[in-house]
Amino acid sequence: MAYRIPFNQPLAGARAVKYLTEVCDEQRLSGDGRFTQQCHEWLESHLQVRKALMTTSGTSALDMAAILTGLQSGDEVIMPSFTFSSSANAIVLRGAVPVFVDIREDTLNIDERLIEAAITPRTRAIMVVHYAGVACAMDPIMEIAARHGLAVIEDAAQAILSSYRGRPLGSIGQFGALSFHETKNISSGEGGALLINDAAVIERAEIIREKGTNRMAFARGEIQKYTWVDLGSSYLPSELISGFLWSQLEIARDLTDQRVALWNRYHAHFADLEAEGFVRRPHVPDEVISNGHIYYLLLPTQAERDALIANLRYESIYAVFHYVPLHSAPAGLRFARTNGPMTHTDDLSSRLVRLPLWMGLNDNVDVVAEAVKRLVKRIN
Numbered sequence: 001m002a003y004r005i006p007f008n009q010p011l012a013g014a015r016a017v018k019y020l021t022e023v024c025d026e027q028r029l030s031g032d033g034r035f036t037q038q039c040h041e042w043l044e045s046h047l048q049v050r051k052a053l054m055t056t057s058g059t060s061a062l063d064m065a066a067i068l069t070g071l072q073s074g075d076e077v078i079m080p081s082f083t084f085s086s087s088a089n090a091i092v093l094r095g096a097v098p099v100f101v102d103i104r105e106d107t108l109n110i111d112e113r114l115i116e117a118a119i120t121p122r123t124r125a126i127m128v129v130h131y132a133g134v135a136c137a138m139d140p141i142m143e144i145a146a147r148h149g150l151a152v153i154e155d156a157a158q159a160i161l162s163s164y165r166g167r168p169l170g171s172i173g174q175f176g177a178l179s180f181h182e183t184k185n186i187s188s189g190e191g192g193a194l195l196i197n198d199a200a201v202i203e204r205a206e207i208i209r210e211k212g213t214n215r216m217a218f219a220r221g222e223i224q225k226y227t228w229v230d231l232g233s234s235y236l237p238s239e240l241i242s243g244f245l246w247s248q249l250e251i252a253r254d255l256t257d258q259r260v261a262l263w264n265r266y267h268a269h270f271a272d273l274e275a276e277g278f279v280r281r282p283h284v285p286d287e288v289i290s291n292g293h294i295y296y297l298l299l300p301t302q303a304e305r306d307a308l309i310a311n312l313r314y315e316s317i318y319a320v321f322h323y324v325p326l327h328s329a330p331a332g333l334r335f336a337r338t339n340g341p342m343t344h345t346d347d348l349s350s351r352l353v354r355l356p357l358w359m360g361l362n363d364n365v366d367v368v369a370e371a372v373k374r375l376v377k378r379i380n
């Protein structure tokens, strides 16, 4: 069913068609052609990372990060339960165990004060998720990781062009994973990138991404023939994906500014509602610059949240909730464990509503906001 105001509408216009036409004309469709190279260079310079590698999805970037971290059967990775399945799957696919700790009440990010108590002799890494494009408390987290010799993987799927104390998200831990899924700020339908800060693993990352072969080094003329040298899979996207992505990446700053402007407009709309106690608005700490990825509200109860979503749908406005916390999902019960109570994870996920937010939403922000203001008071 088509909504008057959909939850998401991808950006796919003339700029993308221009580059896709170039890819077709040049007849170079497989990966690591000039558009993929341009995307790599853009990511490396704008996100200040040693190496960026385009992948077929954020999920595959996380899978690569888990392999490169050297996770083995029985190892543990500390992470939040309030996230998408991909963050935990990357760990489980290595035979390792996600260990969930609760989130902070203000940002809905992993509570850094709970990490140390979850560390055991089997802990190898901390996976942080920058929810809604708002940074986790990276200084304390990096300090804990250094003290215990743990790797830090940043699930920065939602966080392109966000920063923490001036540092781009995805560039702070050993690895960062970006997503270019249709719902993300910058998108190519499906797509992602692995960001690497540890120079020592770049060569291995290239090999894992190319089916375990040293084809990238071969393509650069560094070796005479390419061959199977390590484990790997096919993680590189075709030039069609990279050409499409490039149409957005080259104007990513501008697209982000537009998105943040829409986010700010929602935020201003709901100030009074928050002051009157009807909703809680998102919190962005002072040391964080957000990319405006998600605009959400927290209702006082799950019943009110559910009623708001249902009533918005009557008005043909598509709002959604997420996530079913991973620790209570069927696969989470099988593959993972918790450390400590999941109080905020359970509570906040049951009261959260995400509002439509996409490029071109424009004045419909006001339509959605007015509907929310009216409905929230009626269902209260």
Ligand SMILES: *Cc1c(COP(=O)(O)O)cnc(C)c1O
Binding pocket: 057, 058, 059, 060, 083, 084, 086, 087, 129, 155, 157, 158, 178, 179, 180, 181, 190, 191, 192
């Ligand atoms: C979108 C998302 C992913 C997965 O990215 P895909 O590109 O869809 O594979 C992983 N983690 C988080 C937090 C996400 O929001």
